[in-house]
Amino acid sequence: MSFVEIHNLKKSYGEGEARQTVLSGVDITIEKGEFCVLLGPSGSGKSTLLNIIGGIDNADDGYVMIDGEKTADMNESRLTQYRRNHLGYVFQLYNLIPNLTVRENVEVGAYLSKKPLPVDDLLKTLGLYEHRHKLPTQLSGGQQQRTAIGRAVIKNPDILLCDEPTGALDYNTSKEILGLLERINKEYGNTIIMVTHNDALKAMADRVVKLRDGKVSRNYLNENKQPVSEIEW
């Protein structure tokens, strides 16, 4: 049994003529510790798929099973506990708490975990240690996203879900962030599922899943995984 099993997942939005199918029978498996990149153009359903995996959206049909447990069988509070104990989230917009310092924002994630990583060590890994007393408004976009990643990773989650984490960043900062995710995956062994529309990033993945019109158009293991530093786009 794979760590993440997604079977015949279907999802539509709207009603009647306005009904729009976003996912029409998606089947994916992801192994523990894999870095999986979900690729696809806008509207292909990749963010919806990520949200359903994260338990913040529901499927119309099919299921997501994580470590042998179907998310659809969980009630609201069980889902919250599931997210609390197993998942870390990183979004395109950093959504940091504006009146907490960098360290405190990261501590918010630590508070949720029974087995958090040491905060200062992680801040050093993230290159934020010198900035730990700053407020988010005093940081650059890249530093803010690193703080957001820190908040998600400090929990030492089983799965780290990243929705276009570099979508709002420039090339160099994006590279820096992706490098960080790569390092986290390697160092802490978390499973990472990252949504991006940047086709070049498939090179850094263990598994590449391409979505088109709500279906998996390709799903393969990347035999020639490259470090981010070597990828150009």
Place this chain on the structure above:
Amino acid sequence: MRNPMNRRLPRELKADFGKYLVIFLFLVMVVSVVSGFLVANAGIADAYKRNMRENKLEDGHLSFNVRPDEELLTNLAKHASVTLYRADFFEESDTDGTTFRVYRYNEDVNIPEVTGGRLPQAAGEIAVDNLHAHKEDIKVGDHLTVGGRDLTVVGLLALPNYSALFKDNADLMFEVENFGVGLMSEEGFDAFDSDHVTVSYAWRYSEKPETDKAKQEAADVVLTALRDELVATNTEIIQRALAGETGLTMLEVSDFLPEYENKSIQFAGEDMNGDQGAMEVFLYIVIAVLAFIVAVTTINTLSKEAGVIGTLRASGFTRGEMVRHYMILPLCAFFAGMLVGNVLGYTGLRDFMVSIYREMYSLGKVETFWNADAFVKTTLIPSIIMIVINAAILIWKLRIGPLQFLRREISGRKKKRALRLSRNIPFSWRFRIRILLQNLPNYITMSVGIILAGAIIIFGLMFQPLLKTVAKRIDDTSISRYQYIIKTPEEAGDGAERFAIATLETTHKDYKTDEISVYGIEAGSKFVKTAIPAGQVLLSNGYMDKYNVKKGDTVRLYDKYADKTYEFVVAGEYPYEASLAVFMNRGEFAEMFDKTPDYYSGYFSDRELTELSESNVYMRLDSSVFGSFADQLWKSFADFMGPVKWFGILMFVLMVYLLAKQIIERNQTSISMTKILGFTGGEIGGLYIVSTSLVVVASLLLAVPLVDRLLRLVFKTYLYQRMSGYLPYCVSSDCYWKMILLGIASYAAVVALQLWKIHRIPKSEALKTLE
């Protein structure tokens, strides 16, 4: 690990200090007033009850036109199981309209609490009620002239049967300046020669009835026994007169008043209870409005922090954790306000409230004490209201999933299409309409709050002009300049017109009993100018209004002395505001009340009837008597109404400030962006502040009819049923103008603060968020 989110709280408090300060001040203001009031009220109620409990309060009293035989008194006491105590008094009136009633001291009933000096012992000494003394600046050692005789004031008193100084039980309001009560020793009283001595007896039951019903039944027993004795005595007098004996006077009861109907005894207690109920309702309404205001501000925070909330919820924060987090600060401000409010209530405000009561009621020593009931009412129940309303709204708003928060769809509804606005509407107005639509919940809360504050302001403003109007209407509708009620028929000269009068009681279950004057009017009266149809009656307009009587209705009135109910068919209304009255033809009056056809008991006259012997005049009513009622009523209200008005204004300012501030804060990014685009501060204010101004002005205007309806409802369903007598509902249009102008003037201060706030929003705000 402690929740790191809690570290936000002090910073949040600092950043939004104005909001929490307003919540705090609001609470301090309301709770200090209400807790001070409740603590004072409990102390006053304690003093009031103690004086009645410990000082042998009468269970009722009765008065006669002449002193009855001992046999009558003995029989009455025996048949009614009561002890009768002599409680004679005389009244002297000054030229300035002040009436002074002096009782003969009786150590077995209505024993006064001495609040200063001592009881009178010798002739020429008098002790005076402490409230009247305070109002008239009478001190121990002063000399008073009563009935032309000099008396030395040796003591100040609180009489258990005069906690409220009602001159007459039919009076709508007590009189603290124009009416006073004093006490003389038995010797002093007996030596005092007055034409106006009233033969009076107080009674106390052998077995004290406890319940209201038992009290009524016991009083009925006394009344029945009195009737029987009266019939027996008068039958004997008639027989003796028929036998040729002369100089006999029929015995008549001029007053019969059980304690539970005596306003001088009951009014203070009922007023305190009524005040307390009204205060509590007022507190809970204000707290509920405040809770909604706080909830609206929290919803705005949720809207501002939707992305963060979505992320935290997606990361595993529970809904409960989020609800608690967003409730902590408002509740801290709330509880701090509660605490300070209670401290102030128990200290300065308590003494202030006691002093207000002391201006109205004559009481002995007042001691205030820790009051668990006040704590529950001012702290526990408001806290529950606050927590329940805020928790319910937060749980409701946070019911949506993390995804909706991340997408900023926090209304929980599917995104509607933007309302299409005609291009003919100028851009600036379309902008303002969008602001109105965007902030609809804020504006609705603001509107409700303004209307409530408006009602409080109007309540604080309405009584002074209302009472002036009442005085004017009493004067305008007076039947004659003078009304004389006489004890026995006596001829009067030119210009006087006879009438008959009887006093009956209303029988309406939902209302307090009212005394109704039933007038028998001469055919073709010069004074009552409306013809009264045969077999029917006219009702004074106050009677019609208060009891919702319509033309053609039948009203029932009760004669407690005869135990008889009379029915009257109403032909219409007669404008007469001095009392609640029924007007019928004199012939029909005589027939109905078993009188001889030429029976009369009073005169209408536009001149003073000096020809009537003074000792035969039971009562003389003129415009000064009626006018003083309105003055007195205002005096007893004035101390309360000033603070009520200012409270309403303060509530208005704090609430509008808080909600207007939210609108500016919510649109901070847009305001910053409009600055970047080149709009000036004034232009931005024109867009954002004009929208709020429109709502404020519209709400103030809307408050006029709504407050009118609300207060009319309060009068009709609350006041009229709880008070005897009649106070017309009329709010001077000046009051509404004042409310609107006060509202606009205080809003101007809020606008200044808003402009300053807009000025302070940096242009970088918009760019920061887009980073």
